[in-house]
Amino acid sequence: MKKSILSIFSALVLTFSVCTNAQEIEQQLVVENRVNDAKQQDKPYVILISADGFRYDYAKKHDAKNLQNFAKNGVEAKAMYPSYPSITFPNHYTIVTGLYPSHHGLVGNQMLEEATGDRYSLGNREAVINPKWYGGTPIWNLAEENKMLSACYYWPGSEAPINGMFPTYSYKYSEKSPIDYRIQEVVNWLQLPAEKRPHLITFYFPEVDHAGHTFGPDAPETKKAVQFVDESIKKLNDEVAKTGLNVNFVFVSDHGMTRVDDENPLKLPIKIDDTKVQVVMNGSYVSLFVKDKNDIDSVYKQLKAVQNDKFTVYKTTEVPAKYHFNASDDRYGRIGEIILMAHAPNYFSNNKAPKGSHGFFVKETPEMQATFMAWGPNFANGKIIKAFENVQVYPMLAKLLGLPISENIDGTDKLANKILKK
Template identity: 40%
Template sequence: MSRFVAASLAVAAAFAVASCAGAPQSARTSPVVEQTAQTTRPDLVILVSIDGFSPDYLGKGQTPVLDGLVAGGAFGPMRPSFPSVTFPNHYTLVTGLHPDHHGVVGNRFTDAQLGAFTMASKESGFWDQGEPIWVTAEKAGVRTGTMFWPGSEVEIQGVRPSQWAPFDQGMPGDARVDRLLSWLDLPVDQRPKLETLYFDIVDTAGHRNGPDAPETRAAAASVDASMGRLMEGLKARGLYDRTMLVVVSDHGMAATSPERVVWIDDIIDPAALKIGYGGAVLTA
């Protein structure tokens, strides 16, 4: 198995490696490069996001599976785009565009033409400024399966993944893994070649309890166990050594305290703001 544990735009490099065997002859530098690409081309690429997972959570005893992937693969730094919240960064990860170019500039925001955007918005106009990797793949005839990802249940540029599921925050991590693996049990001509998998419980625990809380450590351990379930599922299907696994996160966490408070009232009239999860938006 090829493994790549990183964040932000490093995903683009991983997909380039995964697809290099399909490049036109003019793009290849030599027959040696062509032969190497053909022998290392994976049968399957799985992009996994662990929302709100800071690199600081690794190596502390709760994440043996992820620690093993780091030790046996490649590891890159976390460099989130601004704003460093879930929806803008997840769309950056799959489009290669910064939020001011792909248009999803917050978890909640208001667009002059389209109106209010929330994390439940399905209006394609919010998403059509960028082309996520599953749309690019489907256009090229490569089947995809998205087990949750911001934007993955929306028809974008007239395209949907071959397999997808509406987001259900209550679905446990193991159930998400099992659904993704079930798509690999379909007939060969229906199986996805690119899959996405999304975990949100580390983010939820971190926001509610802080990055150093036992609840957050427990959430990291739970996701790590689900990742182990994914590894075993791939091995059982004979796909482990033919899969490129890319594990990313959209942002980390920083602890706060009552001593570090900024009173917005002292800076701007609160009546001019709409304040919600993901930041404040000027209304006038």
């Protein structure tokens, strides 16, 4: 029986992190009385870094010299394919579970659970920390289940007690703490005694995504954000090197970014009776939840009659298999009965659309391609690989850390076998 969130929190000790000028920045959450099992203490260390919205070509396009140098001495993929929809929370959680969004339950940044009527959104703190929204076993849980300590300096899902468990060390999401402070906290973790030292650390950058949305992928502001991430990773790499530990780095992004038609956002093309149909908008797609299933055909026919080259209407029973977003894939009942898929540069919004965005199917909108690079003692040197699906990252991390996967996932060992040293 899963423990309640309240009982989980009662087992935790809260410690406050304070910057040098004594200004409180954020709160570190530490689960006491955990230690690395003796057999785990000689396992590799890995820092999994995400730069949100860091498109597959940004390192070259925006002159991220440090990342390019790291990749030359490690592994670089020509691109990494995000899962559909190529949205932040779904893809971050896919990276750490090896499951497509429809299989782990996070199908959008905005969601409706049809069975309960409950809604999820990034701005709803109560929903974000509720474990019921998160299926699968995130990599930090897999580590902890095997008595290997983990630390999350932000990652979607890490603030919820999934299966009654938190990472040993974690932080409530905040964009207030300076990068140098965050880097030092990572170093502090790695300087703990071996029995208390996390072997898996996650780290997250929001800046590139923010700039891409606000200014577009080609803007000087986006280049500045890319170079900030590039310089920060160089600092992180250099400071970690001073610990004397052999640490592996995996640098990923959740999706790419494309210019959208922000002057002419798409609206729902028919009038919806909200007493009969509930609507959830995620920009690149819109889900319709039809309360009376006898009404599905009539609503679908109305929408199909006004379909044009800017969007496609599907019954979710008929969504092509390539999206992994069919009703048969929908394990948690969160996709709806009808879906409207926008075609870039078109974008659904009740207000003005952003200049740049994502969420589109990567094989139809190549700008959705994400980034993958890795370097460190356990990775091949100077290797360039073909593009691959992001469900492959989780089993690679598990193999790197020597963690057995006991459940069925969508990823395989294909990536691990290509890039990890034997």
